[in-house]
Amino acid sequence: MSRMVPLLEQLGVDTRWSVIKGNDDFFQVTKKFHNALHGRQEKITEHDFAVFMETTKRNAEEVELYGDIIFIHDPQPVGLVARKHEIGKKWVWRCHIDLSHPDEKVWNFIQPFVLQYDEAVFSAPSFSRELPIRQFLIRPSIDPLSDKNKELSQSLIDSVLTKYGIPKDKPIITQVSRFDYLKDPVGVIQAFELVRRNMDCQLVLAGGTATDDPESDKVLAEVRERAGNNPDIHVLLVPPGSDIEINALQRASTIVVQKSLREGFGLTVSEALWKAKPVVASAVGGIPFQVKNKFTGLLSHGIEGTAYALKQLLANPGYARWLGENGREHVRYNFLITRHLRDYLLLFLFLDYSSDVDVMYL
């Protein structure tokens, strides 16, 4: 959003970005909702629903709902649509998470809100459900000029490696993601250990903790314990706003891994592909759209598969380079913010057209 809003403004779309507020209880609940909608078993109580509704009501009163089109992101603020009856306008719900196998209790709670929207937008087809409102596929994107993706000098990359004590004398396998069970950082360590039996390499697990994710400290502790004193495993807690450091770590990597168990779209994959890095990633969520197996990277389904793919790439640098270059082209054509902007403009346009119209002439 921080990249999208200024660009929309430059295109002449008067855009405002409002953020909802919530306390720890609310974020505990939304985290549970998030996991449950992803299909994970969570203990949801009536109290949780009450906390959600109470915060939603307060936000609906406080949040500025400006403009002709109100674009709501994710389930946390989904209930703001309750004000549609009062203020009218066109409402679009942008869902970034996988709703294909949700916990029915949570989905049944969320669904009445979703049905009040004019359109829904999903990041992957498998995230969608059969709904009576129009649903569009708009994939997320990366900004190639942002700190996280822009070109960096070798000296800057080296300085980041030095800062984190990562030697350059052996291949670097990296996973960048917040410390979350769904990103399976422990599974990454297990896959690395299988690779390390035969090949000299090192692993970097870099990520932060999210303010709306109370579990992340626990996950980080488990990861550190699993890594033990292995000098080839670097567990890096990167503070928020360290985009250039993340960029440098990705650019310094020989291979980038994204071994998620569940994933929204997994934009860290596009970030790595944009840097022409060979990627090994789980075939979950939006990752298969970014990684076409054996064309723009390698897909895996488990720890052993991930280890096998890593070995293939470490042993065949030419093949790894070819995959990385294809991946960069794939991102150039499909996952840059310019494409994303165009999709949003089309979406705004379609709000005024019937669903029967398949071809429009401007």
Add this chain to the structure above:
Amino acid sequence: MAQWLTDWLIANWLKIAVPVLAFLATYVVSLWLVRVLDNAFRRWTARVGWEAGQMVAGAVRRSLLFWFLLLGALIAIQVSVLSPQVKGIIGKGIGSLFGLSLGWAVIVLSEKLLKLYLPKMKAPQPTIALAINVVRVTIIVIGALIILEIWGMPTSPLLVLIAVAVLAAALFLRNAAPNLFSGFQLGATRQIDVGDYIKLETGEEGYVTEIGWSNIQIKGLDESIIIIPNSRLLQHTVINYGRPLKKAKEPFRFSSRTHLTELTGLKAKDLRQLVDILREAPDAVVYHHTHRFLQEYHYLTPAPSNDFAIWISDALGDEVLGETLASVDTFEFPNLGALRERLVGIIEEYLAKGSNSREAMPGSEFHFMKSVSVILPTHYVARDIREFVEALRKISLDALYFHMFESRLRLGRGLNDFSIWMQDSLGEAELGDQIARLDPYSYTLEALRLALIQLIEKRIK
């Protein structure tokens, strides 16, 4: 009074007769000399074939006669008994007249020569006018200086004024001068003419509509007027494609397309569900799933597969049926209905054999989507085949895709737009046929662009 005049003439007849005789003698000699010189000059010009000879001879002959008249007058005054002071004044007057007539003659002659030779050098009209004015001003200034000098008047203020004017002109023309000289060079070498199609290495291109003394105007493919300083034409590589080719009855206006994918929410977990939904799905769904891979991976691989084949191979693990569906040649079908019928027919036939009862893993179901297209005009317009091929180099891949794939199959035109235009509007039926026979699905989009350009370039040559 009459008596007094008669007495004075008798007493001074010699004082009058000598100057008159000197004047007449000089004039007679000059008439003979002018005739001799004129004849000799005309014979020489006739021998060397100088086309301006007659014109120069005529102008010089008239001026020479006048100048000899002045010479005779000057001699007559000098041999007269007039006081030295009067002789000096009259001499200065004659000198001034000579200066004026010489200046006039040079102006007239140079104008005639410039008007004769500059057009032959292809100098543009504004350049000719400018050159004539420069010559006029120069001669007038020099003439004025000479006359002032003859009369002993100070010339320094005028010289200072001229110097300032020259400096100002130099400053004003410091950028224009290279363009002016480049204009002369372009005209002299005849490398570019009005009507030629040119292309600079810096990207500007179009038909030349005007060649000026400082710049050249071209009309771009988007019908914009581009003004290029003459000096730039000489500093950069310029391709001149020559004269325009046959004009189309109607120009080809390039369009582009973009699209958004709409999710239907429908999904299939096995072949039966897949074929049942496919049979009833809108054409936009068939179009999406037979062209998505092509659009997403156009940079990477030719001969794209369709989503049904990919899913059946990957998610159901049925590589035999996947291969059969992948080998369906989309190019064979004139519309989406026929293509759907073929795909459904293959799956139905396969199911009738009881060959497949596999189900996709949860999360790997086939999700039906449809493509909603938006067609946009671009600013590229082609009126002939040269403009067409140059625009083809520049249009986006989306525009190329629209005219070669989407309009043919989705909009049901049966042929790609390029072939239709070439056959119906440009009178290039054979080229249109060649493009129509080209299977666009066998190329990556950039390779397809290149193949089209090569076909058209070959035709132009």
